Amino acid sequence: MSNEKWIKTTCAYCGVGCGIDAIPTSDGKLEIRGDKTHPSNFGRLCTKGAALGETVGTEGRLLYPMIRHDKKQTRKRTHWTDVTQHIADKFQKNIDENGPDSVAFYVSGQLLTEDYYVANKLMKGFIGSANIDSNSRLCMASSVVGHKRAFGSDTVPICYEDIEHAEAVIITGSNLAWCHPVLFQRLRAAKQSNPDLIVIVIDPRRTETCDIADHHLAIKSGSDVALFNGLLTHISENTQLNHEYIEQHTTGFDAALTLAKKEHSIVDITGLKEHELTEFYDIFTKNKKILTIYSQGVNQSSQGSDKVNSIINCHLAMGKIGYQGCGPFSITGQPNAMGGREVGGLANTLAAHMEFNNPKHHQLISDFWKTDTLATKEGLKAIDLFDAMAEGKIKAVWIMATNPVVSLPNSKKIMTALEKCPLVVVSDCMDNTDTMAFADVVLPAQGWSEKSGTVTNSERRISRQRRILPSPGEAKPDWWIISQVAQNMGFETAFTYRHEGEIFKEYAQMTTLGQDKQPRDLHLLGLTTLDDKGYSELTPQQWPVLEQQPNIQEKADIQHIRLFSDAQFFTPDKRARFVPISYSSPQNATSMSYPLLLNTGRIRDHWHTMSRTGLSETLASHTAEPFVQIHPKTAIEYQLENNHIAEIYNVNSAIQARVCVTEEISENSLFIPIHWNSATAQNSKPCLLINDVVDPDSGQPEFKHTPVNIKQWHYNSEALFITPHKVEMDNIEYWVCEKTNGGYLYRIASKQNTMALIIQLSSLLDNINKESKLTSELTHEYRHAIISNTKLHSAFVVSEKTTNAQKTWLFNLYQHNEKDNIKTMFSS
Numbered sequence: 001m002s003n004e005k006w007i008k009t010t011c012a013y014c015g016v017g018c019g020i021d022a023i024p025t026s027d028g029k030l031e032i033r034g035d036k037t038h039p040s041n042f043g044r045l046c047t048k049g050a051a052l053g054e055t056v057g058t059e060g061r062l063l064y065p066m067i068r069h070d071k072k073q074t075r076k077r078t079h080w081t082d083v084t085q086h087i088a089d090k091f092q093k094n095i096d097e098n099g100p101d102s103v104a105f106y107v108s109g110q111l112l113t114e115d116y117y118v119a120n121k122l123m124k125g126f127i128g129s130a131n132i133d134s135n136s137r138l139c140m141a142s143s144v145v146g147h148k149r150a151f152g153s154d155t156v157p158i159c160y161e162d163i164e165h166a167e168a169v170i171i172t173g174s175n176l177a178w179c180h181p182v183l184f185q186r187l188r189a190a191k192q193s194n195p196d197l198i199v200i201v202i203d204p205r206r207t208e209t210c211d212i213a214d215h216h217l218a219i220k221s222g223s224d225v226a227l228f229n230g231l232l233t234h235i236s237e238n239t240q241l242n243h244e245y246i247e248q249h250t251t252g253f254d255a256a257l258t259l260a261k262k263e264h265s266i267v268d269i270t271g272l273k274e275h276e277l278t279e280f281y282d283i284f285t286k287n288k289k290i291l292t293i294y295s296q297g298v299n300q301s302s303q304g305s306d307k308v309n310s311i312i313n314c315h316l317a318m319g320k321i322g323y324q325g326c327g328p329f330s331i332t333g334q335p336n337a338m339g340g341r342e343v344g345g346l347a348n349t350l351a352a353h354m355e356f357n358n359p360k361h362h363q364l365i366s367d368f369w370k371t372d373t374l375a376t377k378e379g380l381k382a383i384d385l386f387d388a389m390a391e392g393k394i395k396a397v398w399i400m401a402t403n404p405v406v407s408l409p410n411s412k413k414i415m416t417a418l419e420k421c422p423l424v425v426v427s428d429c430m431d432n433t434d435t436m437a438f439a440d441v442v443l444p445a446q447g448w449s450e451k452s453g454t455v456t457n458s459e460r461r462i463s464r465q466r467r468i469l470p471s472p473g474e475a476k477p478d479w480w481i482i483s484q485v486a487q488n489m490g491f492e493t494a495f496t497y498r499h500e501g502e503i504f505k506e507y508a509q510m511t512t513l514g515q516d517k518q519p520r521d522l523h524l525l526g527l528t529t530l531d532d533k534g535y536s537e538l539t540p541q542q543w544p545v546l547e548q549q550p551n552i553q554e555k556a557d558i559q560h561i562r563l564f565s566d567a568q569f570f571t572p573d574k575r576a577r578f579v580p581i582s583y584s585s586p587q588n589a590t591s592m593s594y595p596l597l598l599n600t601g602r603i604r605d606h607w608h609t610m611s612r613t614g615l616s617e618t619l620a621s622h623t624a625e626p627f628v629q630i631h632p633k634t635a636i637e638y639q640l641e642n643n644h645i646a647e648i649y650n651v652n653s654a655i656q657a658r659v660c661v662t663e664e665i666s667e668n669s670l671f672i673p674i675h676w677n678s679a680t681a682q683n684s685k686p687c688l689l690i691n692d693v694v695d696p697d698s699g700q701p702e703f704k705h706t707p708v709n710i711k712q713w714h715y716n717s718e719a720l721f722i723t724p725h726k727v728e729m730d731n732i733e734y735w736v737c738e739k740t741n742g743g744y745l746y747r748i749a750s751k752q753n754t755m756a757l758i759i760q761l762s763s764l765l766d767n768i769n770k771e772s773k774l775t776s777e778l779t780h781e782y783r784h785a786i787i788s789n790t791k792l793h794s795a796f797v798v799s800e801k802t803t804n805a806q807k808t809w810l811f812n813l814y815q816h817n818e819k820d821n822i823k824t825m826f827s828s
């Protein structure tokens with residue numbers, strides 16, 4: 001294919017923000033390859049990015065706006081004009097009767113910057129409430145707090161190329177190999193070409209990231225502050241402080257050191273050996289170029305903000321910031337978490353890195369948006385927002401591009417809140433998410449490859465996501481939907497955008513406000529004059545963009561912008577702040593009833609709640625079932641063996657997962673992936689167990705530290721069931737659904753005996769228009785197949801314990817699906 005036909009866009013998943021070349025194929029899918037000119041990945045992709053082409057199409061898509069006027073009714077199809085007017089009327093009625101804080105938006109790091117900007121403008125600028133918060137609250141809100149406290153701005157100062165320049169890379173609270181694979185590939189390559197590069201992984205689990213680590217510090221969950229306070233003390237006691245930097249460019253050092261020195265039992269708190277601590281501390285102090293990469297293991301904690309500042313304190317104490325190969329590096333989880341932070345997608349910021357507590361910022365934005373109703377105070381953060389909804393204070397909520405019933409903690413409470421909320425609007429590209437079950441209004445949004453706009457990655461690089469495929473049904477861009485509602489609420493002149501390029505230009509102009517008097521880090525001056533063609537052809541731009549960066553042809557063209565290289569920070573006195581921190585144990589504590597600690601996170605080949613990655617057979621093949629990792633000694637204590645099904649429970653709920661006994665996890669700890677939801681498993685959502693304890697400053701929930709108990713979940717029969725379409729399995733006690741072979745494979749376990757399970761599964765096929773039915777009863781298994789229109793429709797195998805051989809037989813049956821083949825295979 002000629003090069004001209006490839007369209008440059010950006011990956012839909014993680015915060016690495018890899019550039020992708022995509023081209024439509026004749027079957028309506030996409031061919032995908034890494035964009036060799038993109039400075040964030042230089043052509044590399046991970047399994048998820050490479051499989052994006054398998055995830056486009058109409059399967060599972062929400063196609064039309066639907067509405068119900070009464071919660072007892074089912075939703076009915078409606079028109080865009082009616083539904084946007086309905087939302088506008090309902091929101092306005094609530095605002096008139098109960099004030100602007102009675103309504104809320106809950107948005108997402110999946111939104112493009114332009115969508116985010118318009119949503120924030122409507123809620124904060126014109127509705128007059130700051131009740132707009134994002135699922136990014138769950139991802140990096142603690143880093144935002146840490147950055148602002150230390151730097152006076154939410155700044156990630158580094159560039160990805162610092163990985164190649166570092167002398168030591170510390171990875172703490174991040175399974176980089178699985179969660180940000182292309183950066184991990186980059187680190188692996190850097191280590192291969194420079195064997196002196198030291199890699200240290202700090203993580204309670206031994207993950208794949210440890211494969212390239214020189215040191216793995218299997219720290220006790222939640223003890224990071226003690227570890228880094230110990231480092232600060234070590235730096236001081238070993239006369240490694242950069243006194244000149246501290247005196248000229250920072251404040252608060254003495255107080256921070258005094259508190260750090262009070263940390264006396266670091267070995268006990270962290271569970272690390274003395275020599276492990278010394279080795280780590282020596283590496284930090286003896287190497288000039290230290291890059292500290294951190295992610296959800298740091299952020300998702302009741303002490304997340306303090307953890308971030310304890311890391312930054314150490315970098316400031318040695319002046320290890322602002323030059324090549326060096327600095328604290330918060331890596332974001334979502335494709336546009338950074339873009340959301342930029343435009344004000346969090347309830348506690350205004351927009352364009354301007355703040356509520358600054359009256360000048362308030363005035364600048366009011367004037368810019370020509371509004372006199374700009375919100376004057378912070379809104380409700382995610383957990384507080386749903387609490388307020390449960391208490392009846394939020395009477396209308398609009399959820400965009402996210403699935404809070406699966407992703408927020410204590411999801412029973414989230415469901416109660418949504419049940420209680422008089423108006424729940426959900427816009428999403430996918431149908432039948434767990435959250436959509438609660439929606440009074442559903443709005444079909446465009447998905448990746450259909451929508452157009454920009455995203456910002458973890459090195460502050462803005463890249464275009466481009467439209468490649470047509471949208472199915474009546475799906476629309478999120479910014480368009482929000483603008484229609486805004487216009488119907490009476491804000492016609494402020495929301496008359498013709499296309500996303502106009503929104504981006506307005507946003508870029510906003511970043512320039514007040515820069516002459518009080519500079520901010522986020523400044524897109526060089527993008528304020530983009531015309532339609534310029535926006536259409538925009539190449540990746542790392543901010544601040546004072547002049548548009550050139551089209552990248554060669555690596556030499558790439559600009560790498562490090563912030564704080566002049567040691568000038570965005571505080572009033574331009575000095576960075578040390579933040580005095582002391583360790584406190586996580587708020588969630590184990591007990592006799594719940595003696596184990598549950599950690600949660602991502603696996604390599606799935607993303608969030610699987611609504612997209614679950615469509616790819618390639619990705620599904622990596623991990624078939626939700627699992628719970630458990631240490632061999634703990635497994636013995638709880639009488640669990642590999643491949644048992646376990647019930648994991650606490651006061652909130654109980655869920656099931658397949659047991660994986662491994663020494664990668666420490667004793668008395670468990671790990672469960674976050675991805676499986678009601679569409680892909682009967683009852684395996686860890687969010688049901690997680691307490692809604694949050695960091696007091698960031699509001700970020702503690703996803704990594706939940707007290708639970710575990711026991712074997714006994715069953716009497718198993719089945720493998722393959723079908724072309726998803727099937728309602730409500731009455732089956734344990735099932736997991738996997739996309740496979742052009743259909744769906746269900747792995748089933750039941751407390752009933754095999755005969756009862758056979759009857760139950762057979763009844764699921766009662767309504768199929770059958771040409772014939774084949775059954776065979778062998779010594780230890782029962783086989784069942786339905787032929788429809790001369791082809792195999794569905795089939796299942798039931799036995800007390802299913803085997804891989806049975807799965808292979810079932811797959812073969814499904815692949816050789818002509819009637820005669822099936823009959824032969826049944827009789828063989």
Ligand code: SF4
Nearest residue numbers: 011013014018046049
């Ligand atoms: Fe996409 Fe992240 Fe993989 Fe890059 S590393 S291809 S952005 S999922």
